[in-house]
Amino acid sequence: MVTVSTPLGNAQLVRYARQILLEEVGESGQARLLAAKVLVVGAGGLGVPVASYLGAAGIGMLGLADSDLVDRTNLPRQVIYSELDIGYSKVQRLEARILDNNPEVQIMTHPRLTPENASAVIEAYDWIVDGSDNFQTRYLLNAICARQKKTLISGALSRFTGQLAVFRPGDACYQCLVARLPNRDATQGCVEGGILGPMAGLLGCWQALETLKQILALSSRLQEELLLFDALNNSSHRIRMRKDQACPVCGE
Numbered sequence: 001m002v003t004v005s006t007p008l009g010n011a012q013l014v015r016y017a018r019q020i021l022l023e024e025v026g027e028s029g030q031a032r033l034l035a036a037k038v039l040v041v042g043a044g045g046l047g048v049p050v051a052s053y054l055g056a057a058g059i060g061m062l063g064l065a066d067s068d069l070v071d072r073t074n075l076p077r078q079v080i081y082s083e084l085d086i087g088y089s090k091v092q093r094l095e096a097r098i099l100d101n102n103p104e105v106q107i108m109t110h111p112r113l114t115p116e117n118a119s120a121v122i123e124a125y126d127w128i129v130d131g132s133d134n135f136q137t138r139y140l141l142n143a144i145c146a147r148q149k150k151t152l153i154s155g156a157l158s159r160f161t162g163q164l165a166v167f168r169p170g171d172a173c174y175q176c177l178v179a180r181l182p183n184r185d186a187t188q189g190c191v192e193g194g195i196l197g198p199m200a201g202l203l204g205c206w207q208a209l210e211t212l213k214q215i216l217a218l219s220s221r222l223q224e225e226l227l228l229f230d231a232l233n234n235s236s237h238r239i240r241m242r243k244d245q246a247c248p249v250c251g252e
């Protein structure tokens with residue numbers, strides 16, 4: 001009789017039982033998640049749901065990068081933080097909550113990514129999830145991910161609309177998609193534009209799910225497509241992204 005060995009321990013088989021049940025995951029998929037190293041950039045509206053769900057799903061090594069402190073205006077959408085967390089480091093509070101849920105995740109905390117530190121931080125991870133709220137960080141992550149051949153899972157929100165895109169090495173990159181910094185009206189973040197909390201939860205969960213699909217290499221994962229959704233009108237659609245051969249980041 002041939003016994004099939006599993007890389008998972010008994011406690012892991014119990015903890016992850018419901019996701020292992022999915023034929024898209026199985027024990028081998030769970031082992032892939034446990035071996036994955038994912039950096040979550042931003043511990044705000046998107047970063048909180050992304051990191052919480054990735055930690056709970058059993059991502060082996062999770063990086064959290066942000067220098068912000070919890071502010072009272074964050075609480076309606078960054079729901080794992082409490083009144084008692086106001087004034088304290090977001091990444092430290094987020095790390096503690098993730099470990100409460102799943103103590104076997106290895107968590108590394110980093111300050112906000114800048115042109116000076118980003119390259120060294122990103123080097124330690126295989127998958128980069130962008131939950132930042134500004135174009136400077138998006139361009140920075142894109143350039144470094146293209147150079148280091150890392151997959152970037154990008155999310156952005158504006159009022160009731162959200163967008164999700166995956167930039168894999170060799171495919172169209174963020175710079176191909178957004179060649180120039182958009183004008184101010186199109187770049188309103190939640191500070192100027194306003195936002196309802198579930199919008200951040202919705203897009204952050206979608207981003208976490210897409211990250212799991214990428215790690216599991218499911219054929220239905222986003223590939224050179226931009227997913228747009230409009231929550232006010234309950235609609236979503238995908239558009240194909242085209243590589244710009246003259247792109248200064250990924251072009252010839």
Ligand SMILES: [Zn+2]
Nearest residue numbers: 173176247250
């Ligand atoms: Zn490009």
